Amino acid sequence: MGQTRIALLSNPKSTGNLSQLPRIRAFCAEHPDIFHYEVEQAGQIGEALKTIARVKPCMLVINGGDGTVQAALTELHNGGHFADAPPPVAVLPNGKTNLIALDLGAQGDPITALGRLLEIARSDLASSIVARELIALRCGDSTGKPVIGMFLGGAGLADTMLYCRDRIYPLGLPNGLSHVITALAVLVRQIFGVRASFLPPDTEPVQVSVRRSGQLSGRFSLLAVTTLEKLLLGSGLRGSGRGPLKLVIIEQKPGSLLRGIWAGIAGRLGRSEVRGVHVEESDEISIESDSSNVILDGEMFRASTGKPILLSPASPLSFVRLAV
Template sequence: MARTRIALLSNPKSTGNLAQLPRIRAFCAEHPDIFHYEVEKADQVGSALETIARVRPKMLIINGGDGTVQAALTELYNGGHFGTEPPPVAVLPSGKTNLIALDLGSQGDPIIALEKLMEIAQADLSPHIVARELIALRCGAGEQMPVIGMFLGGAGLADTMLYCREKIYPLGLPNGVSHAITALAMLAQLLLRLKASFLPPNPSLVAVSWRNSQSLSGRFSLLAVTTLDKVLMSGELAGRKRGALKLLAIEERPASMLRAFFATLAGKLGHSKMRGVHFEQSDEISIEGESSKVILDGETFRAEIGRPIFLKLANPLSFVRIAA
């Protein structure tokens, strides 16, 4: 029996798929070498991958937002559905946020991205394969099964992301407009020190620790831990050290945010020390706070005093980058 070239895992509930999924279904109907499996909830991803593993795909494409990708990566890492050789993962530009898709060169129309991935699957994949380290998150030291992702936001960044998700997205505005409004609200809260129910809350106190007992504590407008090269405004972080989590923390001061902003524009973020802007690399990081929220690729967790969030570098997986 001929091997299925591509398996496509779709989440119809992903916001970006509400409009695009009918086109994707029609496309898959015209291409029988695509094995298309749809899930509606994250807890269905495990059984979906168990079924997909039976068709031995050459490539696994995930069609959903970063939360869908995170659920799939967690199952790939913990579930063992593909044995020791899971297929390389590609990501379509779907959902409200697409940091992982952007990192893999997947932008614009998902159908065009799917067509490009089909072309890639017809030949040797190796020119397009990239290894990406992953973040393994555990809430407290005793939890054994980690959640796997690639980008974590905490402190003020998590508050702003939740503000956008809970108060701006329900307005039904285009993504770009929603993100612009969120950015303006964040700036109003930071620069003008305004406090109102229609603005993001002030960041709470957070303590971050990493290798050799180094630590940092305070209120941060932005706290991010990632394995991705691109984070703020698609800017690349310095220090592409393999085998390390990248920690970026920007203190809750207008001057600190401005320094980070201009450093990002100049492509210098993380290259040199700046007052109020902290960039570190480590294979283990812990975050502790007074009921401080963190978001790993769309899923929210809570760091408590005495029960910190533990982040550890996980073994890399292979991904398919559209631009070789």
């Protein structure tokens, strides 16, 4: 058997894989330079990467939603399975949100993307590699092992993500329609002040501390921390240049939300002052609240008084970017 070009790590229980996995298995069976490892739950990813490290792949491809990617990145960072030289990581377009895959240019059919990644792995891999900063999340303790990710949503954004996951996705609608319905519900709730049991809940007050920039306290329609180049409200940010963590906060006021949305659409987010919209870059952020959720790439954590969510940069990792 020749060199293993790609190690493919699949989560069969990821929503997108329910229909696509038989095609992916068939594709892998036809290409012996792909080593395919399937896990049933996140707790098996450590053993999977230990096995994958033995075959020494040129590229690690993750086939699952953002939660699967986050679990794999955390294990790559904390597990030491590849010593100091992990293979570059690629992400197939799959799952519900695919923010990480989108940032890396992976869109459309996962089989097509896997075929393109195999071509890259067999040729000039170096020209497609990009470095990405990662977020290290710790809950109230700066010394423990962190959870690693690339996009965190808090305050009203976390409430919206949970509302979509718990109330809209179970309706069985297409992803795009589910996201449109969620967006309309948020606009009705936050811009017109309508309160109803079928709309997203009130947001809890949150205190955000940014190293060297001070604190912000209040109720926020959106709180996002990311290292991704592409964001929900635009293609990129320019902040203070003080660190790799990009922070966006929109105050919970109808005018602020509308101005923030328009600034994102117009490409002005972080490039000019927008009232009620705060954009920062930092190397240390803490989020504290009496009781408020944050979601890092699909996994939920709770910020509470005396036990803040602590965010800092993790060691950068190499990723494989598909041209868009």
